[in-house]
Amino acid sequence: MFDKTYRQRLEADLVQWEADGVIAPAAAVSIRNALPPLSPGINIAVVGAIVGGLLISAAFLAFVAAHWTEIARLLRFAILLAGMVVAGGLGAWFAATGRIFLADLCASIGAIIFGAGIALVGQMYHLGDDFAGGMLLWSIGAFAAALLTGSRGALAVGLAAACIWTSMRVYDAPDALHLQFVVVWLIAAALAFAWNSRVAAHLVAVAVLPWWIATSLRFDFDGVQPSFVLANGAALLxxxxxxxxxxxxxxxxxxxxxxxxxGAFSLAVVAFLEVTTVDDLFRLRTGTTATQPLWAILCGVVGVVLALASAGVTKRVGEILAACAIGLVLLAAPIWPASAAGEPWFAYAALLCAMLCLVVSGVLDDVRPRIVAGWLGIAGVIAAITWAVKGSLLRRSAFLAVAGVIAVAFATALNRALPRAGR
Structure with a gap:
């Protein structure tokens, strides 16, 4: 929950509690005084300054590009070097005056110019055509800037360059796992942990998805469906x-x-993909064998074990259901080849139960994103089952009707069990 939103809700609650006589006015004042000051947000002046800075930077780059062939090599390099120095100097001045958003923007621009400098040097001196290596060097420089300045924007630049790097390496060697990206990602995750920043945490979470997607699409293994590999990645996340x-x-x-x-949203997307890409609407593999790589299976198993371990520590029933949702999505993968001769009803049932467990898990733990992910997964799986190409539509309607009756019965039993558990 963002601090400003939480403060607004808390202030409204304090006013209501004070009016209802739940707390004394002195207690409300003590609560307000105990809260730390809010960090400064982005106001209109900051937004205007950011837009202006971006426009000036774009104008500078456009001017240089227009006269690129007329500028001497050393002057080109000096221009880019001056751009990094100016961006760093302005960032230091903004940081000293407390304008952290503008300082972050300057660090980000400096990281971008650093990447342009790498491309320039490679183009001027005709270095090797290892474009992926250049992206790795750019990522390292951006990470260094993020580490020195605490810039979330520089971290975003570094992660974007690292994602391009790993995607190119996976494309060049589809039969081998590109584990070097995992090391880079762990460094970024350590930065997000040290900063205690939700923005950095979102960047780190988004950055792991391209690696899994590129690996699942390019891994050369007979009969492996990308959705199965993605399912294990979602389980681990x-x-x-x-x-x-x-x-x-x-x-x-x-x-x-x-x-x-x-991870919850990835699990919902994977549940939809397992129906649409494995058996019905789209086929991304022509093989009949559904054997998965051992490393992918181990990742999925580790994800289930970690979820159960978390439930054991927190004593939350919702996390047990989250582990069940992960396990059921993974279970659907080996069920599909067993139903190759007919409809994969058990796989459909496993996916629907998984998404229902995800919704109930979010309700019990009061985690709204998990609830939304579960509902989206249910909608996607039902839509994919309904509009699947093969099989009888009448049988599918009967299956969905039975599944609906079971869901209603489950909801009724859960509604009766929860008050007893609460008592």
């Missing part, structure tokens, strides 16, 4: 996020909760 959030540390809780949110 979701379970690891829950486990990290269970650590008794505000920093760990913030990072883990963000990772768990992206």
């Amino acid at each position: 979701f379970g690891a996020g829950l486990a990290i959030a269970a650590v008794p540390s505000p920093r760990a809780h913030r990072l883990g909760s963000v990772l768990a949110i992206y």
